[in-house]
Amino acid sequence: MQRATMNRPPVSEGQNARNAPCAACPVREQALCAALNDKEIGRLNEISVTRRYSAGETVINEGSAANSGYNLISGHVKLYKLLSDGRRQITGFLVPGDFIGISASELYSYSAEAIDETVLCGFPRTGLDSLMQQIPGLLHRMLSIASDELMQAQEHALLLGRKTAAERVSTFLLSLARRHGDNARGGNGGLQIPLPMTRSDIADYLGLTTETVSRVLSELKRASIIRLPTRSSVEIVSAEALESRSDQL
Amino acid sequence: MQRATMNRPPVSEGQNARNAPCAACPVREQALCAALNDKEIGRLNEISVTRRYSAGETVINEGSAANSGYNLISGHVKLYKLLSDGRRQITGFLVPGDFIGISASELYSYSAEAIDETVLCGFPRTGLDSLMQQIPGLLHRMLSIASDELMQAQEHALLLGRKTAAERVSTFLLSLARRHGDNARGGNGGLQIPLPMTRSDIADYLGLTTETVSRVLSELKRASIIRLPTRSSVEIVSAEALESRSDQL
DNA sequence: CGACAGGTTGAGGTACCTCAACGTCGGTGG
DNA sequence: CCACCGACGTTGAGGTACCTCAACCTGTCG
Numbered sequence: 001m002q003r004a005t006m007n008r009p010p011v012s013e014g015q016n017a018r019n020a021p022c023a024a025c026p027v028r029e030q031a032l033c034a035a036l037n038d039k040e041i042g043r044l045n046e047i048s049v050t051r052r053y054s055a056g057e058t059v060i061n062e063g064s065a066a067n068s069g070y071n072l073i074s075g076h077v078k079l080y081k082l083l084s085d086g087r088r089q090i091t092g093f094l095v096p097g098d099f100i101g102i103s104a105s106e107l108y109s110y111s112a113e114a115i116d117e118t119v120l121c122g123f124p125r126t127g128l129d130s131l132m133q134q135i136p137g138l139l140h141r142m143l144s145i146a147s148d149e150l151m152q153a154q155e156h157a158l159l160l161g162r163k164t165a166a167e168r169v170s171t172f173l174l175s176l177a178r179r180h181g182d183n184a185r186g187g188n189g190g191l192q193i194p195l196p197m198t199r200s201d202i203a204d205y206l207g208l209t210t211e212t213v214s215r216v217l218s219e220l221k222r223a224s225i226i227r228l229p230t231r232s233s234v235e236i237v238s239a240e241a242l243e244s245r246s247d248q249l
Numbered sequence: 250m251q252r253a254t255m256n257r258p259p260v261s262e263g264q265n266a267r268n269a270p271c272a273a274c275p276v277r278e279q280a281l282c283a284a285l286n287d288k289e290i291g292r293l294n295e296i297s298v299t300r301r302y303s304a305g306e307t308v309i310n311e312g313s314a315a316n317s318g319y320n321l322i323s324g325h326v327k328l329y330k331l332l333s334d335g336r337r338q339i340t341g342f343l344v345p346g347d348f349i350g351i352s353a354s355e356l357y358s359y360s361a362e363a364i365d366e367t368v369l370c371g372f373p374r375t376g377l378d379s380l381m382q383q384i385p386g387l388l389h390r391m392l393s394i395a396s397d398e399l400m401q402a403q404e405h406a407l408l409l410g411r412k413t414a415a416e417r418v419s420t421f422l423l424s425l426a427r428r429h430g431d432n433a434r435g436g437n438g439g440l441q442i443p444l445p446m447t448r449s450d451i452a453d454y455l456g457l458t459t460e461t462v463s464r465v466l467s468e469l470k471r472a473s474i475i476r477l478p479t480r481s482s483v484e485i486v487s488a489e490a491l492e493s494r495s496d497q498l
Numbered sequence: 499c500g501a502c503a504g505g506t507t508g509a510g511g512t513a514c515c516t517c518a519a520c521g522t523c524g525g526t527g528g
Numbered sequence: 529c530c531a532c533c534g535a536c537g538t539t540g541a542g543g544t545a546c547c548t549c550a551a552c553c554t555g556t557c558g
Contacts, residue, residue, distance in 0.1 A: 081407045083496045089407040104396035110403055132389075139388050140381075146395035147353035153402035154359055158330045158338040160409035161456030165514070199537060207410030209515060214538055231523075231537065247332045414546070448505060458547060463506055480505065480555075 021045070025121070030097030031071045035141035044138075047127035053114035059100065060112035067125045069101035075118025076196045079110050080204065090205040091153070093197060095179060099145050101125075116196045160207045163247065168206040169216040170246035173226065177236055190227065190235040270294070274370070279346030280320045284390035293387075296376035302363035308349065309361035316374045318350035324367025325445045328359050329453065339454040340402070342446060344428060348394050350374075365445045409456045412496065417455040418465040419495035422475065426485055439476065439484040 022028055022041045033041055050073065053059060059070065059077060077094040091110060094100060100112055100120070132139040159168050173193075180193050195202075199210045206213065217234075220226045225242060227235040236242065271277055271290045282290055299322065302308060308319065308326060326343040340359060343349060349361055349369070381388040408417050422442075429442050444451075448459045455462065466483075469475045474491060476484040485491065 079403075081403060083407070083411060085496070087411040089410040091403045091406050102396050102399060104393060104400050109400045133385065136382065136385055136388065139385065139392065143388065143392045143395060144353060146392060146399055147351050150351060150395055150399050150402060151353050151358045153399060153406065154328075154330060154340045156406055157340050157402065157409055158332070160406055161338040161453075162332060162336040198535095204410075210537075211516085211539085212514060215514095218538070247334070447503095459505075460507085460548085461546060464546095467506070 022048075025073065027071060027073055027097040031099055032138065032141055032145070033071070035137040036135065040135055040138070044123070044131060047123055047131070049122045051120055051122060053118045053120065055114055055116045055118075057114045057118075058111065059114060059120065060108050060110070062109060062111040063107055066101065066103040066106060066108045069099065069123045069125060069128050071121040071123075072096050072098045072100060073119040073121055076115040077112050077118060077120075078115055078197065078201060078205075079112050081110050088204045089207070090201060091156070092149075093201075093205065099142075102142070102146050102149065115201070165206075165208055165212050166216050166219075166245055167247050168208065169202075169213060169220070170242045172202065172206060173220075173234060173236060174239065174242050174246055176234075177239065190237045191239065192229075193234050193236065195232050195234055271297075274322065276320060276322055276346040280348055281387065281390055281394070282320070284386040285384065289384055289387070293372070293380060296372055296380070298371045300369055300371060302367045302369065304363055304365045304367075306363045306367075307360065308363060308369065309357050309359070311358065311360040312356055315350065315352040315355055315357045318348065318372045318374060318377050320370040320372075321345050321347045321349060322368040322370055325364040326361055326367060326369075327364055327446065327450055327454075328361050330359050337453045338456070339450060340405070341398075342450075342454065348391075351391070351395050351398065364450070414455075414457055414461050415465050415468075415494055416496050417457065418451075418462060418469070419491045421451065421455060422469075422483060422485060423488065423491050423495055425483075426488065439486045440488065441478075442483050442485065444481050444483055 022033065022045045023038075025033070027033065028041075033044065036044060053075070060068075062081060072094050074096050077098075077100060078090050079092045079094070079100075080088050080090040082088050093115070101108070103109065132142065159171055163171065176193050176195075177191050180191075197205075199213050203210045203213045217226070217228065220242075221228055223241070225236075225238050225245075227237060229235060271282065271294045272287075274282070276282065277290075282293065285293060302324070309317075311330060321343050323345050326347075326349060327339050328341045328343070328349070329337050329339040331337050342364070350357070352358065381391065408420055412420065425442050425444075426440055429440075446454075448462050452459045452462045466475070466477065469491075470477055472490070474485075474487045474494075476486060478484060
């Protein structure tokens with residue numbers, strides 16, 4: 001289980017290229033890397049360090065120095081902010097190909113935690129910054145990632161500020177389905193979707209309680225709009241019904 | 250009231266430089282322009298068009314083609330998204346120096362409306378894009394603006410998803426105070442802050458109703474934490490009391 | 499001055515939360 | 529291999545923070 005690439009310090013050792021060859025990377029054509037040609041990606045590779053995180057492990061701590069960026073290779077990560085009394089708002093769930101660590105300030109303004117067994121490809125910020133100066137395409141890609149996240153964040157604000165519990169859950173399920181793609185149709189033509197996060201995570205993402213999330217899911221199930229084969233997956237039987245309950249998206 | 254610079258088409262006429270000389274621009278050192286030297290800003294100036302908007306006028310319509318960006322010169326603008334039944338979520342209030350029109354897609358994903366008499370400096374997206382390709386500093390500046398907005402959006406999600414009405418209003422007043430700066434102290438040492446937006450705007454920003462906003466403001470006033478000299482201004486008597494009621498920020 | 503949009507205050511309703519009990523599943527050790 | 533354990537999830541009953549509806553107040557502008 002332990003691998004040679006684990007826990008390596010962010011200082012380049014000249015061997016990372018061999019340990020984590022970008023050509024074989026499952027997210028080579030996504031994420032930051034899509035912007036780079038093979039030569040450029042070699043330079044990114046020189047400063048990158050892959051590392052495995054187990055479920056629940058913290059990747060980023062709110063308030064700590066923002067000196068790394070990460071590509072999510074496999075697994076899932078949640079981003080969140082806390083209030084002093086422990087109330088939590090999850091601002092996003094990340095899937096492979098997503099970038100972690102865009103930061104305007106010197107300190108991270110949010111925390112990041114692995115949801116399940118996860119592999120990240122980390123870059124020291126200094127190296128990333130100098131590469132961005134040398135490769136305008138990389139800078140441009142970063143802007144496009146940030147713009148996209150901003151759009152999602154505004155959609156999320158609409159959900160949190162103005163949607164009902166049923167609308168929030170329906171919207172959430174649809175956005176999962178959209179991101180998961182149209183593959184993986186179940187036996188009855190439904191869409192099988194993994195739910196790696198807990199009900200508590202979902203609640204903290206939607207601004208609800210676990211009980212309310214559970215109740216809405218149960219009601220959707222009772223109405224035969226979804227099925228819940230396991231606690232960590234949903235099958236969407238009628239996306240249309242969800243759409244009509246989600247008010248857009 | 251009509252001015253020569255009003256309603257000019259985005260095609261450069263070679264006179265805009267004289268009509269809107271950047272050197273005299275009140276937000277020359279802020280916004281996008283801070284990233285540019287005098288020569289570069291001349292090129293930005295060539296493609297820019299200033300235009301005046303009166304209160305309530307729409308600047309950007311959600312769903313329309315995203316072919317302009319704007320610098321806010323003076324006045325105030327609100328950004329918002331709507332649900333099909335008219336529920337509205339305001340995602341931000343902009344002040345002079347802010348940029349409007351970051352967009353990941355071809356279409357705007359939000360609307361923008363002038364709150365009061367407002368002057369914007371507009372750029373066609375094509376021109377902005379080619380300038381960004383030629384001037385890396387401009388691209389970099391844009392990324393830093395986007396990152397900053399993203400951070401604010403996450404803070405806003407925390408407010409909408411997890412804060413009480415009293416906490417939301419207190420947080421809002423403090424963030425206004427912070428942006429307004431520490432100038433403008435009132436007679437009794439309080440901080441005078443203009444409130445150009447209506448109670449309804451504030452409610453739609455905070456995910457509340459106008460009645461709830463009004464009740465919380467009245468309570469803060471009763472507790473001598475704020476004063477309400479006019480309907481469009483607040484005086485913050487005790488920022489400390491607001492901080493303790495806002496849970497961070 | 500009259501009218502109207504914006505704002506405040508009150509009374510009652512409700513969507514969601516809180517608290518509590520019970521179910522369920524996956525892992526672990528006897 | 530099965531029994532137990534604990535974390536996660538579901539369901540129910542009651543409470544409450546905020547919403548809804550309605551009346552009234554206030555300033556602003558023709």
